[in-house]
């Protein structure tokens with residue numbers, strides 16, 4: 001089938017305004033949008049810039065806006081766009097470095113803010129820390145996250161509140177908060193218990209809708225909210241967290 | 252209104268400088284990151300990568316990581332060692348294998364302590380599953396030895412290691428490409444990098460350098476590898492007069508998704524999936540009567556192609572079926588979520604209801620930069636370490652995989668030898684001479700980058716690359732013979748000539764992927780050349796290297812490692828003995 005890619009172009013070092021270029025080609029229905037982009041670069045315009053690495057939805061490099069929806073170019077196939085016109089634009093809410101490449105530094109900085117690593121007080125035991133299958137199951141979906149930034153780019157809160165941690169960082173926070181081996185619940189909840197943290201999330205659910213790994217992000221952020229809420233009640237205060245409910249240890 | 256009110260007015264927000272570090276690691280896959288975590292405890296360490304660290308290829312590893320933990324059933328490191336040696340078709344160095352398998356349980360528990368979310372069994376222990384070639388009692392029956400986290404084992408380990416690096420303040424240079432290594436008085440003292448986001452070169456000085464740039468699967472048309480696996484580290488090292496070892500051994504994984512080569516993990520068979528030919532037969536019974544579909548990859552890949560050649564492909568087409576329909580939806584969802592999602596998205600197949608079309612896909616390079624068990628690069632391939640230079644991971648060859656790697660042994664190799672290399676680097680740093688003074692003046696850009704920026708010939712990168720990938724696929728993949736290999740060699744030489752007449756758009760700016768791919772192609776050509784030349788010299792069949800004109804293994808002549816040198820023009824071959832300690836070579840049957 002004939003496919004036309006309408007691609008956002010901008011080199012901020014040379015131009016002050018972006019424009020769109022159109023590239024047409026014959027493509028097989030099961031080709032990936034990423035294949036088409038590569039063909040543009042290899043056959044038509046070698047200067048086109050975008051990121052990619054694995055080509056099958058595992059590395060998270062090629063998040064972009066595809067016909068107005070955040071997604072991975074390697075996960076969308078030509079046949080999903082029977083009308084044959086596909087508009088490709090960089091992920092919104094990030095600065096453009098060139099064409100479809102955006103600056104994700106702010107995204108990574110927020111991810112670092114949630115202390116994305118296991119924190120335990122004691123010396124590591126000799127064998128593995130025990131964890132039951134059901135304890136492990138709690139965050140099984142969350143570890144599918146590949147940090148592609150699609151959710152955060154799609155989230156309507158970020159444009160209004162640039163300090164908001166965003167769904168990806170909050171999901172990573174959930175992953176550690178609910179890991180039965182982690183013992184820093186309190187520290188973690190303090191980071192989350194603010195408007196730029198978990199309360200910034202108003203449950204719009206666009207994150208869940210665009211997630212290429214089919215993670216129900218909204219659900220897990222909801223679980224986090226409930227955990228914080230319960231902690232407040234347990235502490236006998238609506239205002240402030242003063243109790244540690246996490247890290248119950250192995251089952 | 253366009254919707255992007257924000258963009259960088261000026262892309263030179265990073266200031267060009269020379270940089271100075273104690274340890275410089277090239278590559279942020281699992282090998283590089285494991286080394287970084289180790290070094291960060293002692294010294295200042297920087298990690299360079301073509302892609303953002305968690306986008307590295309190790310993240311694509313699905314199935315698992317081996318260790319004789321014995322969490323599911325009885326297991327011993329001696330069994331693991333035997334399997335690895337036998338799987339390697341007796342070409343692995345047994346001293347190195349012993350180091351790896353004995354260290355394996357410690358290495359896995361350490362990952363668990365760092366926070367890796369391994370799947371668990373009902374006792375709360377790390378869960379383990381069966382994988383190709385892993386057996387109990389020295390070959391008697393399959394054993395569950397692969398530790399896993401669903402089927403995203405690689406990604407969660409990479410994420411965890413990266414997060415440990417964040418915690419420890421490791422410096423990262425993401426989206427920087429290794430252009431060349433810098434040597435002074437025979438000592439490696441740093442590297443030239445291309446800052447991809449600015450299109451500028453950067454010089455980094457370091458007291459010790461680790462090459463952890465991964466494999467080169469992109470040499471072949473059909474591959475499970477990411478776009479960046481172009482053998483950069485291999486080529487750069489080779490061009491400094493250091494040999495590569497055992498480069499003829501290239502593994503094809505039996506179950507690549509038909510047409511695209513995307514990997515469907517061996518875990519699918521470990522969990523009970525079976526291969527069927529066009530007649531619906533479970534054909535592995537003919538080739539490995541004892542362990543059937545869980546035979547090692549070289550054997551299964553050849554079996555599939557043999558079925559196809561003999562007319563038993565599905566519907567007469569060059570593919571067979573991977574059948575998971577007996578597993579049930581629940582097990583698939585729990586343990587093979589990614590596999591099922593790849594089959595659905597890229598193959599249009601619901602794995603719980605229909606069989607998945609598969610064909611062998613280029614997967615792993617057993618050969619690489621020769622090192623000792625502490626990651627020291629051996630300048631002559633045998634015993635003389637190059638000062639300041641280390642290698643680990645798929646680009647290295649300590650020789651634990653020999654002629655054929657068993658599934659899940661790669662990730663183990665990465666964490667065991669990544670850590671050992673880091674320990675040796677820490678020692679090296681202590682006695683290294685001081686780095687040069689800070690104000691060395693504006694460095695000259697490396698010549699090869701300058702040349703490419705000015706290249707205005709008629710040849711194109713995609714044109715040459717496509718021909719190269721076709722050439723290797725047709726003549727140097729699962730089945731080989733002298734005629735084909737000679738044709739491949741002639742072809743590669745011609746492509747090297749064509750490369751000198753390359754023409755680029757002359758960008759040299761931010762994210763100039765044409766320049767990046769030209770640099771990678773130059774590496775691919777060199778690596779292809781030594782793969783073919785090594786394959787020509789080995790006139791026997793062993794592991795993944797199968798010569799139809801010499802179908803038997805020949806221990807009398809070829810129980811030895813190949814070393815290949817390249818001086819920019821000519822290739823020279825040398826050999827070195829295999830270290831055999833516990834298991835003398837035997838015929839290899841399953």
Ligand SMILES: Cc1cc2nc3c(=O)[nH]c(=O)nc-3n(C[C@H](O)[C@H](O)[C@H](O)COP(=O)(O)OP(=O)(O)OC[C@H]3O[C@@H](n4cnc5c(N)ncnc54)[C@H](O)[C@@H]3O)c2cc1C
Nearest residue numbers: 278279280282301309312314315429465644645659661662
């Ligand atoms: C799909 C797939 C599934 C697999 N599953 C398993 C499994 O289940 N178990 C198992 O044991 N093994 C598995 N393997 C094999 C294993 O994943 C690889 O061998 C291993 O990940 C290689 O790791 P590495 O650290 O050596 O290199 P990589 O992870 O490939 O990392 C290389 C790094 O080097 C960087 N780099 C490369 N060139 C340059 C350059 N010029 N400049 C700067 N940086 C550079 C890259 O950006 C990257 O960061 C699998 C492989 C594939 C392809």
Ligand code: FES
Nearest residue numbers: 054055059060074
């Ligand atoms: S290229 Fe890796 S997710 Fe698309």
